[in-house]
Amino acid sequence: MTSERGTRPGRRLWRRLLSNKGAVIGGVVITLLIITALFAPHITPQDPYRQNLWERYRPPEWFRGERFLGTDDLGRDVLSRIIMGSRVSLMVGLVATSLSLVGGVALGGMAGYVGGRTDNVMMRLMDIVLALPPILLAIAIVAVLGPNIVNAMMAIAIVRVPMMARVVRSQVLSLREEMFTEAARAIGCSHVRVVLRHILINAWPPALVLATLGMGTAIVTEASLSFLGLGTQPPAISWGRMLSVGREAIRTAPHVTLYPGLAIAITVLGFNLLGEGLRDVFDPHLRGR
Amino acid sequence: MIRYTVRRLLWMVVVLLGVSLIVFSLIFLSPGDPIRLMLGEDPDPDTIERLRQHYGLDEPFHVQYFLWLGNALQGDLGRSIRQRAPVADLVLSRIGATIELAAASVLLAMVIGIPLGVLAAVRRGGWLDSGSMALSLVGVSMPNFWLGLVLLSYVALNVAWVPVFGRGPAFTQAVTALFTAGDPGPLWDSVRHLLLPATALGTAIAGLVTRLTRSSLLEVLAHDYVRTARAKGLREGRVVNRHALRNALLPVITVVGLQFGFLLGGAITTEVVFAWPGAGRLIVDAIRQRDFPIVQGGVLLVAASFVLINLLVDLSYAMLDPRIRYD
Numbered sequence: 001m002t003s004e005r006g007t008r009p010g011r012r013l014w015r016r017l018l019s020n021k022g023a024v025i026g027g028v029v030i031t032l033l034i035i036t037a038l039f040a041p042h043i044t045p046q047d048p049y050r051q052n053l054w055e056r057y058r059p060p061e062w063f064r065g066e067r068f069l070g071t072d073d074l075g076r077d078v079l080s081r082i083i084m085g086s087r088v089s090l091m092v093g094l095v096a097t098s099l100s101l102v103g104g105v106a107l108g109g110m111a112g113y114v115g116g117r118t119d120n121v122m123m124r125l126m127d128i129v130l131a132l133p134p135i136l137l138a139i140a141i142v143a144v145l146g147p148n149i150v151n152a153m154m155a156i157a158i159v160r161v162p163m164m165a166r167v168v169r170s171q172v173l174s175l176r177e178e179m180f181t182e183a184a185r186a187i188g189c190s191h192v193r194v195v196l197r198h199i200l201i202n203a204w205p206p207a208l209v210l211a212t213l214g215m216g217t218a219i220v221t222e223a224s225l226s227f228l229g230l231g232t233q234p235p236a237i238s239w240g241r242m243l244s245v246g247r248e249a250i251r252t253a254p255h256v257t258l259y260p261g262l263a264i265a266i267t268v269l270g271f272n273l274l275g276e277g278l279r280d281v282f283d284p285h286l287r288g289r
Numbered sequence: 290m291i292r293y294t295v296r297r298l299l300w301m302v303v304v305l306l307g308v309s310l311i312v313f314s315l316i317f318l319s320p321g322d323p324i325r326l327m328l329g330e331d332p333d334p335d336t337i338e339r340l341r342q343h344y345g346l347d348e349p350f351h352v353q354y355f356l357w358l359g360n361a362l363q364g365d366l367g368r369s370i371r372q373r374a375p376v377a378d379l380v381l382s383r384i385g386a387t388i389e390l391a392a393a394s395v396l397l398a399m400v401i402g403i404p405l406g407v408l409a410a411v412r413r414g415g416w417l418d419s420g421s422m423a424l425s426l427v428g429v430s431m432p433n434f435w436l437g438l439v440l441l442s443y444v445a446l447n448v449a450w451v452p453v454f455g456r457g458p459a460f461t462q463a464v465t466a467l468f469t470a471g472d473p474g475p476l477w478d479s480v481r482h483l484l485l486p487a488t489a490l491g492t493a494i495a496g497l498v499t500r501l502t503r504s505s506l507l508e509v510l511a512h513d514y515v516r517t518a519r520a521k522g523l524r525e526g527r528v529v530n531r532h533a534l535r536n537a538l539l540p541v542i543t544v545v546g547l548q549f550g551f552l553l554g555g556a557i558t559t560e561v562v563f564a565w566p567g568a569g570r571l572i573v574d575a576i577r578q579r580d581f582p583i584v585q586g587g588v589l590l591v592a593a594s595f596v597l598i599n600l601l602v603d604l605s606y607a608m609l610d611p612r613i614r615y616d
Contacts, residue, residue: 124303125307127304128303128304128307128308128311129311131304131307131308131592131595131596131599132308132311132554132588132592132595133550133551133553133554133555133591133592133595134551134554135554135555135557135558136553136554136557136569136572136588136591136592137311137554137588139557139572139573139576140312140315140584140588141315143319143576143584144315144316144318144319145319216430220432223432223435224432224434224557224558227434227558227561228557228558228561228573228576229577230576243434243435243438246438247438247562250438250441250442250446251442251446254439254442254443257435257438257439257442258439258442261431261432261435261436261438261439264432264435265427265430265431265432265435266430268430268431268432269426269427269430272426272429272430273426
């Protein structure tokens with residue numbers, strides 16, 4: 001701890017994050033994923049959409065040939081499709097998590113700051129939404145709105161709002177009683193300014209942890225919805241959709257399902273490692289638990 | 290305890306009403322006319338109008354909701370558009386399979402997770418600790434339906450006695466057969482059908498249980514009474530098993546109970562992978578066929594089971610730990 005004394009809080013947190021092995025591994029995985037998604041069209045070894053019915057279900061060739069991870073039911077290159085599919089997964093995770101963050105911060109912030117009856121009614125409403133199994137609610141929402149990627153993102157975001165709202169609310173409740181909040185009120189700051197500039201700015205660490213862990217959950221939920229035919233629709237490529245297609249040839253070509261799923265698992269693992277690392281950094285009491 | 294139970298029961302009624310309102314609104318807002326779906330291509334406009342009146346579909350939202358709720362409370366969840374059978378019967382005939390799968394997964398998760406968590410806590414900082422923590426994190430990160438597909442292609446297709454699809458005899462019936470007729474056949478059949486789906490669904494929970502057991506046990510091991518037990522000269526195994534583990538398992542059991550409810554939802558994809566005849570697969574099939582009464586009734590019944598199971602977990606926890614009642 002002595003080495004940390006005298007440094008600025010931001011740098012101290014950063015140093016703690018870098019000394020957390022899990023967080024570093026998670027961070028590297030996520031960075032690689034982001035780079036892959038950004039440059040996907042330029043780095044795919046083959047055209048991920050090109051069909052070749054003569055080359056259906058070719059097994060992985062590793063370094064022996066062009067089809068590194070083999071081909072799917074229409075002879076398309078599995079590796080290229082996994083690389084392209086990273087865009088959908090990452091986008092769904094980012095958009096759905098951002099939406100749930102906005103919703104959760106707005107609702108949880110209001111409930112926590114206003115308090116009283118508003119807080120009570122809002123939190124009970126959140127409890128009711130939480131009483132539905134999340135994947136079931138997401139499926140029901142998509143079934144009603146129509147199966148496509150935008151509705152899937154909306155559904156995933158809606159399902160995650162109550163949890164986010166709860167976390168933000170509990171932070172706001174304690175920050176509301178802090179001296180600096182009272183000081184801000186005393187010098188005449190408006191309620192909106194107090195909430196935005198003084199409370200929410202200090203409430204972000206647990207929200208960030210939940211959002212990072214939520215990225216993984218959102219990606220798995222999208223994959224589940226696409227697997228059931230309720231998420232991404234063809235010709236768009238998503239990992240869940242690849243699993244759904246590969247399922248039909250599970251006996252003869254297990255590689256078509258193995259690798260997209262591995263991509264999902266590694267991505268989720270990355271977000272989990274980073275999320276837990278962040279939690280340890282913000283709350284050192286929990287370290288090693 | 291009675292006051293707490295009554296309060297929780299009343300709250301459960303409110304939650305169920307809220308859930309029913311959400312489920313009803315979802316289907317109410319859905320595009321597409323159920324009558325047209327029911328009648329197929331080119332229906333007669335007069336028939337449509339007559340049926341709309343008959344089913345009360347020309348009434349405003351709140352009237353329709355209370356009509357539906359009133360019927361639901363009497364066990365009438367409407368009729369399936371495609372299967373032309375009562376929705377309640379269809380869902381209830383399937384929900385047993387879902388609960389059986391969820392229960393088997395939870396059991397498997399505890400059998401694997403608790404010993405692993407104990408080992409990790411006892412050997413804190415060692416390779417066993419880091420190994421089991423890494424393993425549990427991998428378990429938590431794998432999507433259950435993908436694990437199901439992998440188990441299917443690499444285990445079921447290669448091991449003769451592991452079935453690829455479907456469900457054996459109902460577990461409860463198989464146990465009854467064992468005790469009444471002394472026939473272990475149905476039980477074995479039931480268990481081998483459960484093995485892969487339960488592994489696929491239970492692995493993530495096993496990861497969670499491992500981590501929770503470890504952290505909870507570490508906390509308990511730091512208490513004074515554990516030090517006393519050690520000071521008395523008890524062997525470490527006895528200290529852990531008899532003194533620490535019992536208290537450490539309380540939060541684990543609660544979380545596992547809550548996960549059981551989540552599994553009712555999470556089982557959907559696993560049911561699809563293994564062609565398990567549960568309520569989840571019924572709902573997914575109904576969505577594909579736009580059979581909305583089944584979706585509505587199915588979601589409502591699964592959600593109601595979820596709420597009920599959570600209530601039971603809460604009550605049993607409050608019974609075990611009196612502090613909860615005064616929160």
